[in-house]
Amino acid sequence: MMLQVQNVSCRYGGFTAVDEVSLSLQPKEILGIAGTNGAGKSTLFAAIAGQQSASSGKILFEDHDISKMPPYLRAQRGLVRTFQVPREFKSLTVHENLLAAAPNPQGEQLFASLITTAARKHREQILTDKADHILSFLNLTNVRDTQASQLSGGQKKLLELGRVLMLDPRCILLDEPFAGVNPVLIEEICQHVHTLNAQGIAFIVIEHHLQALKSLTKRLIVMDRGAVLAEGDPQSVLDDPRVQQAYMGGVA
Numbered sequence: 001m002m003l004q005v006q007n008v009s010c011r012y013g014g015f016t017a018v019d020e021v022s023l024s025l026q027p028k029e030i031l032g033i034a035g036t037n038g039a040g041k042s043t044l045f046a047a048i049a050g051q052q053s054a055s056s057g058k059i060l061f062e063d064h065d066i067s068k069m070p071p072y073l074r075a076q077r078g079l080v081r082t083f084q085v086p087r088e089f090k091s092l093t094v095h096e097n098l099l100a101a102a103p104n105p106q107g108e109q110l111f112a113s114l115i116t117t118a119a120r121k122h123r124e125q126i127l128t129d130k131a132d133h134i135l136s137f138l139n140l141t142n143v144r145d146t147q148a149s150q151l152s153g154g155q156k157k158l159l160e161l162g163r164v165l166m167l168d169p170r171c172i173l174l175d176e177p178f179a180g181v182n183p184v185l186i187e188e189i190c191q192h193v194h195t196l197n198a199q200g201i202a203f204i205v206i207e208h209h210l211q212a213l214k215s216l217t218k219r220l221i222v223m224d225r226g227a228v229l230a231e232g233d234p235q236s237v238l239d240d241p242r243v244q245q246a247y248m249g250g251v252a
């Protein structure tokens with residue numbers, strides 16, 4: 001297994017937002033997570049990526065217990081997430097945003113003062129080229145030097161993906177990549193996910209847009225009130241009467 005979440009719970013004060021959730025992700029899999037508002041999906045991502053500490057349970061990434069690791073160490077192992085509300089640096093350009101996301105190994109600042117200017121320039125050039133390569137892949141080259149605040153909602157989602165690609169991930173958690181994105185760009189983001197997946201990157205995708213999610217995943221989990229309500233192939237999960245009931249009005 002690439003990722004194993006074992007009986008994880010998360011609390012905000014006395015409120016249990018994630019309640020004994022277990023799931024697993026195979027290498028190169030794309031797993032979908034759907035569920036009603038407030039079901040605990042983003043909190044679960046925060047627990048997996050390390051922004052939120054689980055109050056109980058265990059998280060294993062490639063058989064290593066990462067439950068107590070800070071987010072940057074999980075990212076170093078190849079496990080990264082995007083945020084539901086993109087977190088770009090608004091006053092930086094798109095290209096600068098990618099550079100700002102590049103890994104920053106501990107102790108680098110001390111080290112940087114000791115290495116030669118030439119070596120530093122070489123590293124900067126490598127990062128610049130890497131950022132340009134990612135922008136080209138994401139069709140964002142035309143906004144390379146645009147301030148991030150000027151981007152459309154969909155372009156901000158692409159930038160959010162680009163920022164995590166700077167970290168050479170092997171597993172990406174995408175939190176609502178299609179929210180507020182026009183249909184053409186949704187299709188484009190799906191293509192990027194499929195291309196990256198074909199290169200070996202595993203994904204977990206939280207999404208309310210169920211049609212787009214179905215086109216991405218072969219396995220879907222639906223969460224409700226902090227817990228896993230149903231799991232399996234997307235259509236049978238969405239046809240499950242408990243899922244229909246949770247959505248109260250039917251789903252696609």
Ligand SMILES: Nc1ncnc2c1ncn2[C@@H]1O[C@H](COP(=O)(O)OP(=O)(O)OP(=O)(O)O)[C@@H](O)[C@H]1O
Nearest residue numbers: 012015017035036037038039040041042043044084
């Ligand atoms: N920082 C916080 N402090 C207190 N309660 C929080 C906090 N963040 C989330 N919650 C609560 O925890 C529950 C789960 O929230 P979460 O954001 O994980 O849900 P979600 O499934 O991602 O919902 P959505 O589909 O609306 O994004 C909600 O009831 C929410 O109000």
Ligand SMILES: [Mg+2]
Nearest residue numbers: 041042043084
């Ligand atoms: Mg959420």
